[in-house]
Amino acid sequence: MDKKFRYLPLLLLLLIPTSCKRFPNPFEGERVVARAGKENLRVMDLEAAFPSGIAGADSVAWVETYVDRWVRDQLKLEEARRRFGHNPADEVLVETYRNSLLTRRLEQAFIDSATGEELYSEDDLQRYYEEHRSDFVLDRSIVQGRVIALPSSFRQRARLRELFADFDEDSRRQVLALVEKNGFSLREFDSWTEYPSFLGALPTRRNETYDDLLSRGGVQEMSDDDTTYYFVISASRTPGQTAPFEMVGEIVRGAVSTRRRAEILRAAEDSIYRSALLEKKAVINL
Numbered sequence: 001m002d003k004k005f006r007y008l009p010l011l012l013l014l015l016i017p018t019s020c021k022r023f024p025n026p027f028e029g030e031r032v033v034a035r036a037g038k039e040n041l042r043v044m045d046l047e048a049a050f051p052s053g054i055a056g057a058d059s060v061a062w063v064e065t066y067v068d069r070w071v072r073d074q075l076k077l078e079e080a081r082r083r084f085g086h087n088p089a090d091e092v093l094v095e096t097y098r099n100s101l102l103t104r105r106l107e108q109a110f111i112d113s114a115t116g117e118e119l120y121s122e123d124d125l126q127r128y129y130e131e132h133r134s135d136f137v138l139d140r141s142i143v144q145g146r147v148i149a150l151p152s153s154f155r156q157r158a159r160l161r162e163l164f165a166d167f168d169e170d171s172r173r174q175v176l177a178l179v180e181k182n183g184f185s186l187r188e189f190d191s192w193t194e195y196p197s198f199l200g201a202l203p204t205r206r207n208e209t210y211d212d213l214l215s216r217g218g219v220q221e222m223s224d225d226d227t228t229y230y231f232v233i234s235a236s237r238t239p240g241q242t243a244p245f246e247m248v249g250e251i252v253r254g255a256v257s258t259r260r261r262a263e264i265l266r267a268a269e270d271s272i273y274r275s276a277l278l279e280k281k282a283v284i285n286l
Contacts, residue, residue, distance in 0.1 A: 034067050036074035041067065110268040111261055120256045128256050129245050136243040136251075141195035141214065144235040147202060148175070149185040152228045164230050165219045192247050195236075202229050214238065 034041040046063065054062055111119070129136070148164060150157070160178060163171040179186045187201050199210055203224030213220060214236045222229045237244065245252070276282035 034071050036071045037078040039074050039078075041070050107261075107265055107268075111264050114264045114268075115260075120253075120260050124256050124260070125249070125252050126245070128259075129248070129252050132252075132255075133242045136248045138237055138239050138241055138243050141211070141236060141238045142192045142243075142247070143195050143198050143214070143233050143237075144189055144192060145198060145231060145233040146186070146188045147198075147229060147231040148179070148187075149201075149227050149229050150182070152223060152226050154182070154228075157228065161219055161221075161230055164232065167232070192237075192244055198233075202231060203227075211238075 031043045032040045033043055033046060046066065049066060051062065146164070146167070148160070150160065154160070156178070160175065163175050163178075167175070175186070178184065189198055195210075195214070202222050204210060204222075214233060216233070219230050219232055222231070273282070277284075
């Protein structure tokens with residue numbers, strides 16, 4: 001073992017039992033593990049950082065890595081202080097960061113107190129979506145549907161087409177059985193999909209438009225060499241129509257969440273402001 005880590009076995013004996021009890025000797029934790037410049041790393045510092053759930057060789061490796069990293073970081077910090085010295089601007093930055101951190105904690109406390117576990121409801125989301133439908137206008141066609149490819153020589157084509165048109169629970173089960181038995185290709189587009197991606201499952205040609213297929217109902221058919229494709233466009237929306245909620249749900253959630261947080265924080269700030277003025281904790285002389 002490296003000389004600088006010759007005390008590791010002792011350290012581990014001190015650290016590992018801490019998951020069950022603290023140090024029996026109140027001064028044991030003050031023992032110095034490593035020193036870098038004027039800074040000391042104590043056993044109690046290691047204990048505070050020691051992760052749960054590791055033991056044996058992993059514990060040794062963790063302590064070695066942690067101590068080595070600590071020494072390196074402290075030496076770099078000391079070198080930075082030597083080179084750049086005290087800079088009042090740094091203190092301003094630190095104070096600004098500290099104030100920002102405290103403010104964010106307070107704001108989160110306001111939000112938690114006002115909403116508990118639920119910042120918004122599903123009704124809030126739907127209401128926002130309906131009120132802002134014009135923000136979610138599609139610029140391309142989207143579809144839901146299904147495509148199955150099978151040999152044109154398949155004898156039960158008519159029966160399969162009938163099942164594919166219905167596609168309730170029972171007919172879908174029968175279609176899946178035929179697909180598995182015969183090695184057919186079945187693609188189901190249950191989520192909204194851009195129309196070109198759906199057409200990619202069919203023997204379509206580039207530079208040709210197939211918008212007329214969107215308005216047709218029932219099972220449609222294409223063929224390519226010895227393969228027949230049955231497909232159904234069960235739902236579609238075209239450019240100029242509103243995108244379905246499923247596609248913009250995350251955007252809606254983000255907008256509603258931001259608005260709700262702003263409302264809560266504004267109310268809390270107003271309350272603090274009014275109370276401070278009434279109690280003369282804040283005075284404005286304008």
